[in-house]
Amino acid sequence: MMHSSASQQAPQQQKKTVFTRFLDTVEFLGNLLPHPITLFALFCVAILVASGIAGYFGVSVIDPRPEGAAGRAADGMIHVISLFNAEGLQLIVANLVSNFTGFAPLGTVLVAMLGVAIAEYSGLLSAAMRGLVMGASRRMVTLVVVFAGIISNTASELGYVVLIPLAAMLFHSLGRHPLAGLAAAFAGVSGGYSANLLLGTVDPLLSGITETAAQMIDPNYLVGPEANWYFMFASTFAITIMGAFVTEKIVEPKLGKYNVEEASEDLGGDKMGQLTDLEKKGLKLAGLAALVVSALLAMTIVPADGILRHPDTGLVSGSPFLRGIVAFIFVFFAIPGFVYGRTVGTMKNDRDVINAMSKSMSTMGMYIVLVFFAAQFVAFFKWTNFGQVFAVGGADVLQSIGLTGPMLFFAFILMCGFINLMIGSASAQWAVTAPIFVPMLMLVGYAPETIQAAYRIGDSVTNLITPMMSYFGMILAVATRYQKNLGLGTLISIMLPYSMVFVIGWSIMFYVWVFVLGIPVGPGSATYFNIAG
Template identity: 80%
Template sequence: MTSRSTDYNGSPSGNEAQEPKKGAFTRFLDTVEWLGNLLPHPITLFAIFCGVILVASGIAGYFEVSVADPRPEGAPGRAADGMIQVISLLNAEGLSRIVSSLVTNFTGFAPLGTVLVALLGVGIAEHSGLLSATMRALVMNASKRMVTVTIVFAGIVSNTASELGYVVLIPLAAMIFHSLGRHPLAGLAAAFAGVSGGYSANLLLGTVDPLLSGITQTAARIIDPDYVVGPEVNWYFMFVSTFVISALGAFVTEKIVEPKLGKYHKDDAAVDLDAADMGKVTAAEKRALKGAGLAALVVSALLALTIVPENGILRHPVTGAVSGSPFLQGIVVFIFVFFAIPGYVYGRMMGTMKSDRDVIDAMSKSMGSMGMYIVLVFFAAQFVAFFSWTNFGTVIAVQGATFLQSVGLTGPVLMLCFILLCGFINLMIGSASAQWAVTAPIFVPMLMLVGYAPEAIQAAYRIGDSTTNIITPMMSYFGLIMAVAARYQKNMGIGTLMAMMLPYSIVFMVGWSALFYLWVFVFGLPVGPGAATFYSGL
């Protein structure tokens, strides 16, 4: 049986009797998929890493591996003899430390509590129906001229609510494009690009911000034990990135992907598209949305009173500044409040939340969906702790920084290489938290020693991590996207979807990296409130 090569319209191309030759890029994607499939589950991966750290620390400790401490005399955490040695955990003392700290490693892992608290509020807004209705209202009310950019924009914003964009927006976008006489796969691609390719960008702080910042803070403390990285440290850059990615996504859709797809033929569909439910916003939902919007304005006004006036009660008690204030330190609490109250108001007006039990059920469901994440955190927390105890992070960082300086790889070129490396690793480790938990203890200290602040390093990581999400089968929702696409294209294959999304990945990588270069190296702007660009603590 011979395979058939299809173009974007699903039409056979070339000689059907011959096996089509694969291009270099297709072979590359096949290799990436094969390598990714060889990797175990991220949880298993962290368990293996823990074992590797134990054995490696024993070997390095036996050979007394060490490096000169780059911190000045008197600096917190500096070794008394000026040398940083790898500490072995493969002995009685190490085993005692592991056993006595196993629970506290888990419960004290910075991202755990912050993510769960934020998700409680988001869960109320999601299960009340507020987030779904908001997304549908935003997309369905867009003009034909603005529908593409609105879909990409809605996809980016939907990341606040975890999987909502994948489950609701992507199928809806395909339906909308079809109803407008446009290719439904172009709508799917635009939404997928926003939801997954623009994963880290957003107008509001979401659950990804405390998740990444907690890991970054832990990694930064390998060099500076008192360093603090809050969830808000990338907000300025990601806020602006939302509009840049929206514009780039609309450009790629209308100028590259849609022309390539060509005219859509109804016979290519696997379902009766005329029977598709467009999920329009009802009059009751519109009234509830207005009520939720009013509640959000009231909440915003009350929060503003605590921070905008010079004598605001949540400003820094000593300096009176916003930087380092209780407001920023407790930003996760305000994420919870900002989503919980409008979500409850919407639920009351729609009848989806009639009592406190409904609110509790919504929060319980949101916690229930985090079971896999909590298990992942347990093993990731042990790996991060072991890595820190052994001093491997500091030793690798010092050696790596020395190498970078010796070859003259600094400045914008270094950060661009870091972004590209993160994008490549993301092809095989699709989870943002899993990848950052592995790479942050190495790259954050290393780049700090070269002179970059953890806040800027994290922003660069988020670019690389996001832009290749849409071309890797390792992304957890890739199968779901394939299933939706197959409704409109019977012959849809993984290679077709990857090829369709590749222009977004390339343009996002180039455009987003250019924005980072201008932001950091040309204009010298902070990537977030009180965030430093360069590190000068040594």
């Protein structure tokens, strides 16, 4: 019997070793990469040198666009244009500032963040999150924790800083394993990062990059922040169900019964702070304010003669309402946020509102610096025609091997998930990959909105298992509070089932949504793109 037991343990130990090696390799490769800002600066230099070499050798491809199309050369070819010369230097110097200030995601994200900041610094978002999670019944608590994690990504840091520690405390107070609560919240916050019921700051961020990439093929193509809203709205419920299933059927049974002796500190004070009567009153008034704002906005778009419908067609598609959706994100969060703050006393006057917005902008310094270099990279890529050359060449390869339709998107989602292991920032990864893959998949026949939706799946599902994710260290610190000897590999092994179920389940949902049911991924969003049209 002893020999049999030892022989059974050996393969398990070997599996653990292989898994640990995989995690170590991911961490090692990720650490080899420089900071994303440095990465973009290096990419800019690489493009300059590569364009000089390609221009010298006359690299070109046949332009697939029809004759007479905007930007099509007279000889019907797309040539790589060198920036490694006097003309290139002049172009760079003359447009350095305009590349930065004209970068589509910059202004939209900053404006949206101003409104979210008021709701966040007033305490509205935190109170709403606590009320949602702590008001859940014992049967529904797992579903509610995952759901709250998903919708918390409207305010980027809230889920990581507030909800994940809160969920661990909640599970512990219910006699369940606290790491299961942490894992469920982490799965919602990070694994379901792109999904949400509302449009958040990530939507204008990604759509701006997508629009710039799409205009390499069609200079007039526009991609709004609402481009993926239908699909991401539905994804919120799909990820909630998948996350709760993995927590209760896989992760929690694997963790077993919690032993408080494993904690690294006394958990006697690990109690949940209930909402006060004043906070409840603030939430009710903020909810009423949100309803009033929603009603006023609906009056501008729901009636057939709504003032924010398209002035020529009278349709919602292409209307000022959709084109100005970032302004409404600002208003929708700012007004209820101020009402809540005024009620509970965290915001008494305009100065407090201004301070909240100022604090939010002060935290965006890293993002602004990143945007400066990303904007130069995107502009260089466009000027050299590298994006179009790679897109045409890649599209030819895809068509020659017959990789189209669902299998093409499954491969694209997996590739984005793999890259995300190394580059944890959604905007940084998309700024690098969009100029190549958006034009490439457009040439194969798919619309930028659909391509972006697939990217968002790949970018989200591996957030849970990459040490490169910016909050991974903080989550590990919270986890070690409950299990003192817990290491990086253990945390990733806990989260791995979520990544596996999410990538399979979410990809199947995308396939059914796009290819079986043919539902658009957002209001007015096309599924297919016809270059001849």
